[in-house]
Amino acid sequence: MAEAATLQKIAHGGATQHFDVIIVGAGISGIGGAYHLTTQRPGTRYCVLEALDSFGGTWLTHTYPGIRSDSDLYTFGYRFKPWVGPPIATAAEILSYMGEVIDENGLAPHIRYRRRISSARWSSKDKLWTLQVTGPDGVETYTTNFLWMCQGYYRHSVGYTPEWPGMADFGGSIVHPQTWPADLDLKGKKVVVIGSGATAATLVPNIAGDCEHVTLLQRSPTYFVPGRNENELANTLRQLQVDESWIHEIVRRKVLFDQHEFTRRAIEESDTVKAELLEGVKMFLGEDFDVAKHFTPRYRPWRQRIAFVPDGDLFQGVASGKASVVTDEIECFTKTGLLLKSGETLDADVIITATGFDLSVLGDIAFEIDGQPLDFAKTVTYRGMMFTGVPNLVWVFGYFRASWTLRADLIGDFVCRLLAHMEKTGAKQVEVALRPEDKDMKIGGWIDPEDFNPGYLMRNMHLLPQAGDKPEWRHTQDYWTEKDLFPTIDLDDAAFRYS
Template sequence: MTATDMVAARPTSAKTEHFDVLVVGAGISGVGAAYHLQTQRPGTSFVVLESKDTFGGTWVTHRYPGIRSDSDLYTFGYRFKPWTGTPIATAQEILSYMGEVIEENHLARHIRYGHKITSASWSSQDNLWTVEAVHDGKPLRFTTNFLFMCQGYYKHDQGYTPQWPGMSDFKGPIVHPQTWPEDIDLKDKKVVVIGSGATAATLVPNIADQVEHVTLLQRSPTYFVPGRNANELADTLRELKVDEAWIHEIVRRKILFDQANFTRRAQEESEAVKAELLAGVRMFLGDDFDIDTHFTPRYRPWRQRIAFIPNGDLFQGIKAGKASVVTDEIERFTAKGILLKSGLELEADVIITATGFDLSVLGDIPFEVDGKPVDWSSTVTYRGMMFTGVPNLVWVFGYFRASWTLRADLVSDFVARLLAHMQDKGYHKVVPQVPEGMELKPWIDPENFNPGYLMRGLHLMPKSGEGSEWQHTQDYWAEKDELPKIDLDTAALRYS
């Protein structure tokens, strides 16, 4: 189901259009925001502006072989729509699910595709945001009382590829998964995939059967969790003919309870958790495989995201000899492959750099408040979703260790409550205000979570402060109870 199928063409108007709320992005967060606004704020006018020609965000951007979720869909799916498939889903399955949400709730009428936002400016005199956009090459203007930023957290147009010496010497193509070419031919080729995260672990088994050989080149190992792509509790409840809505809620709660316990144990019982994770890998690869070198990270579990390997497909490919893994540093690229610091040269016809992405703060849109450019790094975050000095704006930034959509649902609830509160009290403006003298810290503690994309872009992010009000705590188990109970008259929020 495409955007063309789901929304009729709208006439382009040169005049300014006004909405109570303007949602940026029609990915998993933006579609959820549209549902919650429509459901919880009937009568509120809103529009969703999406730069692409269809909904889906990440699941449209990434087109590499085997693209799938690395979060279970019982928690990555919305709380209001039961998930009935396997826990780890393909991009197409997720897009179909989102399409059903749009169709079943008549959300297409609110979504404008192919609208790229070029700037956003706030006027305190008018208590309005003015958003400039381009559609089909024509400039458009919108005004809104409230901006709901749901555009994600990374640059969609290109991925992150480190610059190694000799890259121009390599005779074959160098491909990043985020810009996967449709015409690439991997048949009977020697392929090297650089990376160690979920993308690399997805790509390797999905191309192993068509290539001559694929080598996973890791600069450092990552923790993985192999297991069946099934949920025994969900399957049992279905056998008992339990309603799917009940199954969805019960399974969500069980998964989230287990995740919270695992997170606690990863911090308090790090060595025991590490041993359990490595035992899962050893179960597939056996005792003779050098797991210490290739699958034992230098950091404790959960300092970076742990990818789920459905049915152990990556390890099965290695065990069968279709794929191999090398852990080493890159010295330079050569005409026929990659020279490693150990002296080994990996021959390759194609090199795939599954090396991550670049952080994007608020979509890299130029923002102004009363004529002054906004420098997000000089702001302080209120609960990881609002920012000092920036009125009437909320950003959805999900969880690192749990499914993104869990927080998207919670933040949408907060926005609906905040809008109702402002309407009831006659407020037109809200902006966070930090306590005087509060010590400021980075957005996230690197000792707690430190993936490469975050460390590379941390200097661009807002600051955090003391206490949960001034942090993105990354703790769903606490936030599921705290966010719905936020006192909207807290001193941290200043209204006028």
């Protein structure tokens, strides 16, 4: 009853309110974190602060036609909640799934919507974070012992659009998928989609039927995996009337094993994997299509994210003539479309810039540690989730080559175990620090560009924490190792400083 009264009081503003843990963000990571606290740490007084009107994060903010996952839901779904739909799911299906998690576990009373955090200040004297939050009724103040950052890593409010000459001269509409207008009518229009990633590959086949014509304009190609949007193993197990929880676990393990093997081969047998990926494209487009120009990237497989194309819909759209692909660079916008560096022109009524997003480090919140502004880029990360000199804070940053939620679940277990350890030992503060044996460790960027180098990271590496060359001081992006390692992390290791 006391907690319910506290939550009610927060909903209507009022005095400073205190929680043992505050989770920032009600997306896939935040809802997962709330579940883990509820089930593994019953009695913990926690709150989820979400800036938007509802839960969902990416799956709520992105409303462009055809919005869907680019990884399978047997691994993007939580390990504790069976997925029973197609492997590649729409935003609506994912939101429905998350809503079931909230309802089935009584998480709704803990979530505070329309709460945007402007500042977070840590006091070593009080062993508390103090948050200034703008809510529906004005400014609210929260304090908490522990911050669990689940806000993702990009800015939801606006996407990334490069500045090209002549943009102001264009007589049509310029739209970024992240801020898709509800009243945008593409019927009978000539549309150019700029980009080559999963968003562009989703948009093109989903708007091709409405447009007069849609052109995918890319500076350089991306790897895709076309295939049927179903899982044959799951289908077989359902025919055998196996329990859905078993199906989820078995299929999940098989997908993870296959992904691990694919990643290994992409690095060790990159030429063979490249040929296999391109052969998949040729199956839809035929031998006469210039796959070498339009769908053969300059980099080896998995140096950037590979998206699954369900039923090859992108390639079917191209093969049917409803869509076309142009690989070139933009010289400038014109009144009627685009002039390319090759001299070719593209007429357009609407230009869609599927050109990525802007990195948002720790949710654009102004952080202070004992009165000093936090320069996040000067910290060193502990396993991509804690940071030197930043007490009582964990950040969920998922995987590039596997589903984000896999790491959200692993970190959920870790946070609950860390909180239990602090409770048992009486510690009120924990932070990570380099150990004596780390004094000569080589320090570099958040991720090695030779390993993974998408544009949104390369543009913003200067904003991210630094990493060491030892596995504990970097985000290794290696789920296959971390799934066994995370449960065995020694919380008494010298990297952890308690007080």
